[in-house]
Amino acid sequence: MKSCDRHWKMIRDAVDAAGMTALIPETGEAAAKALQAAMTEGTTSVDNFDPLMFAYMAIVAHAVELVGPVLFMDNDDGSEKCPQCYLTMLHARVCNDPECTTKDFDDWATHAVADAKAAWEGLRNV
Numbered sequence: 445m446k447s448c449d450r451h452w453k454m455i456r457d458a459v460d461a462a463g464m465t466a467l468i469p470e471t472g473e474a475a476a477k478a479l480q481a482a483m484t485e486g487t488t489s490v491d492n493f494d495p496l497m498f499a500y501m502a503i504v505a506h507a508v509e510l511v512g513p514v515l516f517m518d519n520d521d522g523s524e525k526c527p528q529c530y531l532t533m534l535h536a537r538v539c540n541d542p543e544c545t546t547k548d549f550d551d552w553a554t555h556a557v558a559d560a561k562a563a564w565e566g567l568r569n570v
C-alpha cells in the first residue's frame with residue numbers, strides 16, 4: 445500500500461496548510477524512526493513526530509478498518525494500492541444509495557492532517 449502521487453501531494457499540502465511542514469524529518473533515518481513511532485501505538489513523542497507519516501498512517505488505519513487487508517495486496521499490474529483511490533473505486537462499484545453524495549475520499553487528507561495537528565498539540569501539552 446502506498447499513496448499515489450496525487451493523494452500524497454494532497455496530504456503534504458494539507459500539512460503545509462496546517463503550518464507543520466517544518467516538523468517533517470529531512471533525513472531518511474529520522475523519517476524511518478517517525479514511521480516506526482507512528483505505527484506503534486503510544487510511542488509517538490515530540491522528538492519523533494512526523495505529521496506527514498502520522499496523517500498517512502491515520503488514512504491507512506481508517507481504510508483497513510473499512511475494507512480489510514486487501515489493501516496490502518498489490519494491484520494486478522504490480523503497483524501498490526493507494527488507500528484513497530482504492531476506496532473511491534470500491535465505493536463507486538458497491539454503493540447503490542441514490543442519495544449518496546460521496547464521489548471520492550480526497551477529504552480524508554485534510555481530516556487526517558487535522559488529527560495529526562491535534563495529536564501534535566496533545567504531545568506538546570503533556
Ligand SMILES: [Zn+2]
Pocket residue numbers: 447448449450451526527528529530
Ligand atoms: Zn490515490
Ligand SMILES: [Zn+2]
Pocket residue numbers: 535539540541544545546
Ligand atoms: Zn455511497
